[in-house]
Amino acid sequence: MTVNRKILLAQRPQRMFTDACFAIVEEPIPEPGDGEAVVRVEYLSLDPAMRGWVRDERSYLPPVQLGEVMRSGGAGRVVASRHPLFPVGAGVMGMLGWQEYAVIGGSSGVRANPVPDGVDLIDSLSLFGSTGVTAYFGVLDVGQPKAGETFVVSGAAGGVGSIAGQIAKIVGCRVVGIAGTKEKCSWVVDELGFDACIDYKAGDVAEALRDACPRGVDVYFDNVGGDILDAALQTMNDFGRIVACGMISRYNDSELSPGPEHMTNIVTRRLRMQGFIVIDFLARFAEAAMQLAVWAGEGRLTNRVHVVDGFLSAPTAINLLFDGGNIGKLVVKI
Amino acid sequence: MTVNRKILLAQRPQRMFTDACFAIVEEPIPEPGDGEAVVRVEYLSLDPAMRGWVRDERSYLPPVQLGEVMRSGGAGRVVASRHPLFPVGAGVMGMLGWQEYAVIGGSSGVRANPVPDGVDLIDSLSLFGSTGVTAYFGVLDVGQPKAGETFVVSGAAGGVGSIAGQIAKIVGCRVVGIAGTKEKCSWVVDELGFDACIDYKAGDVAEALRDACPRGVDVYFDNVGGDILDAALQTMNDFGRIVACGMISRYNDSELSPGPEHMTNIVTRRLRMQGFIVIDFLARFAEAAMQLAVWAGEGRLTNRVHVVDGFLSAPTAINLLFDGGNIGKLVVKI
Numbered sequence: 001m002t003v004n005r006k007i008l009l010a011q012r013p014q015r016m017f018t019d020a021c022f023a024i025v026e027e028p029i030p031e032p033g034d035g036e037a038v039v040r041v042e043y044l045s046l047d048p049a050m051r052g053w054v055r056d057e058r059s060y061l062p063p064v065q066l067g068e069v070m071r072s073g074g075a076g077r078v079v080a081s082r083h084p085l086f087p088v089g090a091g092v093m094g095m096l097g098w099q100e101y102a103v104i105g106g107s108s109g110v111r112a113n114p115v116p117d118g119v120d121l122i123d124s125l126s127l128f129g130s131t132g133v134t135a136y137f138g139v140l141d142v143g144q145p146k147a148g149e150t151f152v153v154s155g156a157a158g159g160v161g162s163i164a165g166q167i168a169k170i171v172g173c174r175v176v177g178i179a180g181t182k183e184k185c186s187w188v189v190d191e192l193g194f195d196a197c198i199d200y201k202a203g204d205v206a207e208a209l210r211d212a213c214p215r216g217v218d219v220y221f222d223n224v225g226g227d228i229l230d231a232a233l234q235t236m237n238d239f240g241r242i243v244a245c246g247m248i249s250r251y252n253d254s255e256l257s258p259g260p261e262h263m264t265n266i267v268t269r270r271l272r273m274q275g276f277i278v279i280d281f282l283a284r285f286a287e288a289a290m291q292l293a294v295w296a297g298e299g300r301l302t303n304r305v306h307v308v309d310g311f312l313s314a315p316t317a318i319n320l321l322f323d324g325g326n327i328g329k330l331v332v333k334i
Numbered sequence: 335m336t337v338n339r340k341i342l343l344a345q346r347p348q349r350m351f352t353d354a355c356f357a358i359v360e361e362p363i364p365e366p367g368d369g370e371a372v373v374r375v376e377y378l379s380l381d382p383a384m385r386g387w388v389r390d391e392r393s394y395l396p397p398v399q400l401g402e403v404m405r406s407g408g409a410g411r412v413v414a415s416r417h418p419l420f421p422v423g424a425g426v427m428g429m430l431g432w433q434e435y436a437v438i439g440g441s442s443g444v445r446a447n448p449v450p451d452g453v454d455l456i457d458s459l460s461l462f463g464s465t466g467v468t469a470y471f472g473v474l475d476v477g478q479p480k481a482g483e484t485f486v487v488s489g490a491a492g493g494v495g496s497i498a499g500q501i502a503k504i505v506g507c508r509v510v511g512i513a514g515t516k517e518k519c520s521w522v523v524d525e526l527g528f529d530a531c532i533d534y535k536a537g538d539v540a541e542a543l544r545d546a547c548p549r550g551v552d553v554y555f556d557n558v559g560g561d562i563l564d565a566a567l568q569t570m571n572d573f574g575r576i577v578a579c580g581m582i583s584r585y586n587d588s589e590l591s592p593g594p595e596h597m598t599n600i601v602t603r604r605l606r607m608q609g610f611i612v613i614d615f616l617a618r619f620a621e622a623a624m625q626l627a628v629w630a631g632e633g634r635l636t637n638r639v640h641v642v643d644g645f646l647s648a649p650t651a652i653n654l655l656f657d658g659g660n661i662g663k664l665v666v667k668i
Binding site: 052059060225229230238244245246247250251256257258259260261262263264265266267268269270271272273274275276277280 | 386393394559563564572578579580581584585590591592593594595596597598599600601602603604605606607608609610611614
């Protein structure tokens with residue numbers, strides 16, 4: 001292999017990603033400049049936030065420009081190096097993008113972190129990557145659940161949601177998931193130990209939440225927004241907290257949609273709804289990684305990864321996030 | 335006068351309060367039982383929250399029942415007493431209700447507070463009542479503005495909004511009001527010292543906010559909800575705070591209305607939207623009263639009261655709150 005294939009953003013999606021959104025180019029494998037290393041990418045992380053990154057609007061990161069490599073987390077190993085911290089063979093995770101070889105460090109502008117030899121590259125993208133760390137800070141710092149409280153998480157079978165619910169169980173909460181299939185619900189209850197799970201396609205979610213949460217909802221970890229957020233607003237207890245982690249139900253909208261009808265409950269029930277982005281917690285990633293590793297080592301955290309094979313499958317695989325096709329963290333294996 | 339007139343809730347309003355919602359009854363002036371005092375009510379406090387109190391649904395206070403005296407703050411003086419803390423002549427504020435004479439203490443279940451001789455009864459309902467205290471804790475505890483930040487308040491010419499904006503000025507913020515007439519806007523800018531005020535009926539509020547807040551909005555103190563909340567969501571800075579104090583635009587709705595379209599900004603801009611009710615701060619009322627009194631004494635707080643004369647005008651006067659007819663705190667003088 002002497003060729004580096006890259007997938008560029010060719011066109012902004014109207015709704016779901018389509019083939020026309022991307023262009024594949026082939027280039028020679030880059031040589032590392034001074035202070036740089038070249039990484040052969042082995043895994044790509046596919047995340048709902050990526051849909052936001054291709055919108056041409058102000059957000060917490062600049063939008064991916066047309067003609068740029070599609071932005072994405074990734075993990076791989078160094079194949080050529082002029083970087084003091086990343087020798088050949090070293091494991092690397094970072095914003096490697098949709099390409100088979102990525103340049104990190106030096107003037108590349110790509111931040112990357114070493115992955116120790118004892119850690120699986122795939123775990124560096126899931127449990128120890130933005131997925132696990134998002135769940136960790138979202139639950140503990142933003143949601144602040146207490147033992148005995150009722151914790152509800154939507155997107156419960158997704159990468160972040162499945163970890164978030166398990167962390168809330170460790171805290172001592174009653175944990176109720178919301179997911180889109182019976183299979184997903186069974187998984188989070190039977191395998192992850194959630195106390196209950198609501199199939200949101202099977203009936204009225206607000207009613208199901210009332211049934212599943214007889215003492216109301218103290219923390220709602222929201223990955224989806226829209227109607228399910230509205231259902232949660234109806235079942236929140238006084239002084240409840242809504243962790244605004246994501247609103248995937250809205251990401252493919254080409255026009256704005258009306259918001260939840262029960263906003264006045266924020267006042268009358270004194271709710272706190274708080275958004276966060278995991279990169280705000282960059283300085284505390286080590287704390288999260290330590291704790292997540294200890295919990296995983298104790299068998300208290302199950303980290304499931306949904307692996308799709310083949311670099312060129314990334315543009316279609318990403319839509320699994322939006323049509324509910326993945327269980328656990330979605331990753332492409334190159 | 336030996337008659338006590340009372341205004342009872344006769345029927346729940348569909349939208350605005352109407353005459354049919356209330357019934358007037360006449361009873362003998364009550365005698366105080368053991369541990370009770372009888373107060374001749376001089377002022378009634380009219381507040382947007384009262385619209386919520388007559389809805390037959392779960393909220394932070396039980397709904398006013400049909401046939402009960404309409405719940406309301408009030409202030410007056412003791413005319414007969416068997417209460418150790420409230421001798422005849424003492425000033426009193428509390429949830430006195432729409433009646434000319436109220437029984438406090440003892441088995442009446444009505445909590446009341448003494449008003450010192452040096453304090454005007456009307457101030458005990460406005461600056462030192464739930465209005466001023468709501469503004470105080472809403473701004474400082476919930477909004478947490480810092481000097482140099484931009485603070486926006488809707489219902490800017492209302493009781494709470496006008497105090498909230500002045501407190502934010504004291505903190506050192508750029509303060510922009512939103513109100514419904516040119517006259518209100520002139521008042522908050524010329525008399526209260528706000529830096530700018532937007533007449534929301536005069537054009538696109540999001541655009542006007544962008545113009546009035548060139549460095550974005552750090553704290554939005556929301557008294558109105560609805561479209562203006564949606565406009566604020568579009569102009570909030572990263573890590574901005576939305577103080578969910580009230581949503582008066584929704585209180586008269588007989589059906590639920592769609593919420594704001596820009597909810598995803600809560601995630602991407604890491605906003606904190608937090609509801610509160612002033613009674614949650616009951617234990618800290620003294621702190622607020624002290625500080626508000628000092629600021630008022632220094633001439634840094636202007637407390638305007640819109641007084642409507644006559645006990646029987648209460649049922650129509652309360653609608654001033656909903657059709658934008660009052661400037662400053664709305665009070666009925668009996």
